[in-house]
Amino acid sequence: MTSNRLLYALIPAGVVVVAAFGLLLAAGTNGFEPIKLIVEGSIGWPPFEEGTSSKVGDTVMVWVPIALASAGLIVTFNAGMWNIGIEGQIIMGAIFAAFVAREVSVSRPLLIALIILAGAVGGMLWGLLVGVLRTAGGVNEIFGGLGLDFVAASITTYLIIDPWSRTGVASTSGTDPFPDEALLPSLEGTRLSPLAIVITLVAIAGIWLLFRGTLYGLKLKAVGRNRPSSFLMGIPTNRYLLGAFVICGALAGIAGTSQAIGFHFRLIPAISGNYGFLAILVVLLARFRAFWVIPISFFFAMIAVGSSQLQLRLDVNSALGGVLQGTLVLSAMFGLGWAAHRFRKQAEAGAEST
Amino acid sequence: MSLELLDIHKHFGPVRANDGITITVQEGSLHGLLGENGAGKSTLMKVLSGFHSADSGRIVLDGREIKLANPDDAIEAGIGMLHQDPLVFLPFSVIDNFVLGSPGSARLDRKKAARELSELCERYGFNISPDTPARLLTVGERQQLEIIRLLWLGARVLILDEPTTGISADQRAKLFETLKALATEGMSVIFVSHKLEEVADLCERVTVMTRGKVVGEAELPVPPEQLVEMMFGQSIEIHDRDSVPLGTSHLAFDSVRTATGLLSEEPISLDVQSGEVIGIAGMEGSGQDAFLRLCCGMRTPKEGTVSIGGKDMTGKHYRDYLAADVKYLPAGRLEEGLIEGLTITEHFVLTGEKQSFFVDWNAARERAVEQIEHYTIKGTEASTAESLSGGNQQRVLLAMLPPELTVLLMEHPTRGLDIESADWVWEQLLARRQQGTSILFASADLDELLRYSDRILVFFSGRVIGELDANNTNVEEIGMLIGGRRAPSSGSVSS
Numbered sequence: 001m002t003s004n005r006l007l008y009a010l011i012p013a014g015v016v017v018v019a020a021f022g023l024l025l026a027a028g029t030n031g032f033e034p035i036k037l038i039v040e041g042s043i044g045w046p047p048f049e050e051g052t053s054s055k056v057g058d059t060v061m062v063w064v065p066i067a068l069a070s071a072g073l074i075v076t077f078n079a080g081m082w083n084i085g086i087e088g089q090i091i092m093g094a095i096f097a098a099f100v101a102r103e104v105s106v107s108r109p110l111l112i113a114l115i116i117l118a119g120a121v122g123g124m125l126w127g128l129l130v131g132v133l134r135t136a137g138g139v140n141e142i143f144g145g146l147g148l149d150f151v152a153a154s155i156t157t158y159l160i161i162d163p164w165s166r167t168g169v170a171s172t173s174g175t176d177p178f179p180d181e182a183l184l185p186s187l188e189g190t191r192l193s194p195l196a197i198v199i200t201l202v203a204i205a206g207i208w209l210l211f212r213g214t215l216y217g218l219k220l221k222a223v224g225r226n227r228p229s230s231f232l233m234g235i236p237t238n239r240y241l242l243g244a245f246v247i248c249g250a251l252a253g254i255a256g257t258s259q260a261i262g263f264h265f266r267l268i269p270a271i272s273g274n275y276g277f278l279a280i281l282v283v284l285l286a287r288f289r290a291f292w293v294i295p296i297s298f299f300f301a302m303i304a305v306g307s308s309q310l311q312l313r314l315d316v317n318s319a320l321g322g323v324l325q326g327t328l329v330l331s332a333m334f335g336l337g338w339a340a341h342r343f344r345k346q347a348e349a350g351a352e353s354t
Numbered sequence: 355m356s357l358e359l360l361d362i363h364k365h366f367g368p369v370r371a372n373d374g375i376t377i378t379v380q381e382g383s384l385h386g387l388l389g390e391n392g393a394g395k396s397t398l399m400k401v402l403s404g405f406h407s408a409d410s411g412r413i414v415l416d417g418r419e420i421k422l423a424n425p426d427d428a429i430e431a432g433i434g435m436l437h438q439d440p441l442v443f444l445p446f447s448v449i450d451n452f453v454l455g456s457p458g459s460a461r462l463d464r465k466k467a468a469r470e471l472s473e474l475c476e477r478y479g480f481n482i483s484p485d486t487p488a489r490l491l492t493v494g495e496r497q498q499l500e501i502i503r504l505l506w507l508g509a510r511v512l513i514l515d516e517p518t519t520g521i522s523a524d525q526r527a528k529l530f531e532t533l534k535a536l537a538t539e540g541m542s543v544i545f546v547s548h549k550l551e552e553v554a555d556l557c558e559r560v561t562v563m564t565r566g567k568v569v570g571e572a573e574l575p576v577p578p579e580q581l582v583e584m585m586f587g588q589s590i591e592i593h594d595r596d597s598v599p600l601g602t603s604h605l606a607f608d609s610v611r612t613a614t615g616l617l618s619e620e621p622i623s624l625d626v627q628s629g630e631v632i633g634i635a636g637m638e639g640s641g642q643d644a645f646l647r648l649c650c651g652m653r654t655p656k657e658g659t660v661s662i663g664g665k666d667m668t669g670k671h672y673r674d675y676l677a678a679d680v681k682y683l684p685a686g687r688l689e690e691g692l693i694e695g696l697t698i699t700e701h702f703v704l705t706g707e708k709q710s711f712f713v714d715w716n717a718a719r720e721r722a723v724e725q726i727e728h729y730t731i732k733g734t735e736a737s738t739a740e741s742l743s744g745g746n747q748q749r750v751l752l753a754m755l756p757p758e759l760t761v762l763l764m765e766h767p768t769r770g771l772d773i774e775s776a777d778w779v780w781e782q783l784l785a786r787r788q789q790g791t792s793i794l795f796a797s798a799d800l801d802e803l804l805r806y807s808d809r810i811l812v813f814f815s816g817r818v819i820g821e822l823d824a825n826n827t828n829v830e831e832i833g834m835l836i837g838g839r840r841a842p843s844s845g846s847v848s849s
Contacts, residue, residue, distance in 0.1 A: 213712050215703065225695050229692060232684070233754075
């Protein structure tokens with residue numbers, strides 16, 4: 001049995017390694033060099049050496065939105081919903097945050113609190129909209145969410161070009177930077193914000209507790225697994241579906257806020273960085289377990305940040321990073337599925353020999 | 355062709371579903387496989403039809419050992435299985451269903467297939483037209499379609515898993531006639547059932563299974579008591595109905611009519627009193643389902659009023675009915691009742707009386723263990739809903755009912771259950787009745803309807819065609835009404 005379990009863990013890992021190396025070799029590198037460069041570009045080589053704090057800060061601040069969005073997606077996935085609209089929810093969070101950052105002037109702690117709250121509300125409303133379209137209008141959440149992603153992205157572009165355009169310039173590159181008081185407090189010389197880390201970890205712990213110990217989480221799970229049965233048990237299924245979108249939207253909105261006031265320091269067109277879609281892959285890999293989100297999203301953040309080195313040092317297009325992420329996820333899921341299949345076969349064969 | 359199953363073992367985790375089964379089926383014989391729920395009959399048949407691979411054991415067909423890795427191999431070898439719910443694709447037409455499983459994929463000769471379908475229909479006296487949409491077929495006709503499809507694919511061993519659930523008496527007679535004809539043509543038929551009478555009516559030989567093992571074999575006919583003893587170790591006694599004094603009105607319909615479809619033509623009026631048991635008879639899909647959903651607020655009438663305990667509830671939401679202690683248990687236990695993937699403990703937490711935001715899992719597990727013992731559920735507090743057998747799923751559903759109930763609505767309370775579980779279910783229901791709960795249940799089992807009901811409503815073609823006093827009627831009268839013939843002497847039709 002132990003050897004089976006070991007095999008079960010090793011097969012996916014093996015598939016991932018083979019696929020990743022295959023890709024890197026096919027891209028004309030020697031396989032090891034890009035991996036080293038990605039690590040070096042994201043957390044330094046050797047890791048966390050003196051002088052790497054700026055890189056580490058960037059990587060952590062990419063980890064924050066991916067991890068927050070993943071935590072939110074665990075809720076919608078448990079409720080049986082494919083919240084493809086998470087991208088739009090991140091963007092709306094950033095827009096709401098940007099509005100408060102630009103327009104409100106109060107004391108700094110209050111301002112930061114207001115911005116985060118506004119971001120959460122923005123994401124929440126955009127998530128709720130997907131939910132309402134689904135429950136009241138019968139619009140599948142995948143289509144509704146995808147549509148709202150486009151709408152949110154277009155609103156960003158409009159805001160950047162027209163009402164919030166940079167003074168004197170008509171540019172699609174972004175708004176003016178936010179005032180300093182509106183930015184997340186960070187460690188000297190880096191983007192790293194302890195507050196963002198705390199919020200992310202609290203969110204993940206909260207989601208863990210939600211499904212581990214609360215009736216609300218259990219009912220969400222019930223609704224996700226069987227809506228007719230849940231309805232007959234007296235669970236208000238639509239309200240729970242909307243609740244899932246609200247929770248996920250709020251977390252995605254905070255992710256967008258972090259992007260706006262913790263990473264880019266202004267509103268830019270592709271503010272979400274596709275981290276919402278990436279988070280879907282994170283959650284699938286984490287198999288809906290909250291704590292696994294922490295290392296898996298950090299890994300993805302490393303690739304996202306580190307792959308910019310590829311272009312500079314190896315003359316390989318940095319888009320290879322994205323291809324690598326996709327390949328890793330698909331091969332890992334293939335490996336996990338294949339191992340599960342093998343594992344069952346092994347168990348059956350084991351029973352036969354006794 | 356003759357078939358031997360030799361020392362078949364199949365385990366699911368710790369559960370020994372088949373524990374060394376050996377059965378021989380003679381060529382051209384009608385072989386019954388009898389056993390209570392969870393005895394391992396379905397597992398064995400799934401092994402034989404290639405759905406499961408056995409852990410060990412051999413399958414020998416006409417003296418030659420065969421290996422079955424999937425259902426394709428089985429049908430190739432000439433073994434065809436008719437599932438409890440016929441595998442018919444409802445959006446497709448009859449002919450598309452017919453050719454769906456045929457080998458080869460490139461060329462599809464619908465015309466030739468349709469001709470062969472018609473020939474087979476004629477040969478066995480079925481009346482199915484190739485172009486009919488499959489959703490318009492009755493369950494019995496879907497079975498007929500499956501049978502001729504399997505014959506067309508070359509099946510020479512036919513397995514039928516509980517084929518008589520959900521079909522009318524006429525269709526059952528037709529089915530039995532067909533099976534007998536097939537056997538005389540040399541087909542080996544394995545008839546899986548938990549119904550003694552049917553096996554006794556149809557089969558020449560019977561194998562009895564209990565808890566994954568063969569516990570007896572007999573050439574039929576034998577006295578039924580002997581079979582019951584093989585199955586349970588003792589004869590089951592039949593409970594007599596106690597009379598319960600009826601009380602106040604619990605559920606009242608006043609000229610209720612739906613807007614469209616079933617129950618939209620003739621308004622229904624009805625008064626069900628406390629402690630009363632109403633049986634609901636009719637062919638599947640004659641309006642029983644719509645009626646029960648009207649009773650619990652899942653459908654809203656277009657006209658008329660529905661009251662619970664004297665209070666007008668017309669147009670109220672299902673959850674308001676639930677709050678008024680009206681509970682509906684539909685037939686699909688895993689579809690509309692339990693939740694796949696959740697444990698028994700989680701089910702009790704979801705439906706528990708005391709609900710707090712944070713779940714005390716230790717207390718919840720203890721409560722679940724108590725309930726499991728009290729309701730004699732075969733499973734543990736960590737068992738998931740889908741891992742339980744049908745009878746045990748029904749036990750969990752009954753254990754989840756709130757302690758106080760005004761009206762209990764059930765579809766097929768004992769469908770697919772063995773005698774012991776069925777009796778147990780009715781013990782529970784009659785105990786509820788003693789407490790004053792009104793029970794309305796739909797059933798296809800006329801004996802069950804006659805035995806437990808005070809009154810029987812017969813549905814036909816979307817309306818109530820008869821309301822009978824269960825003490826003054828008989829199977830024939832109900833059967834006539836189910837078929838749509840209003841007997842002249844029958845009770846008054848509610849209007």
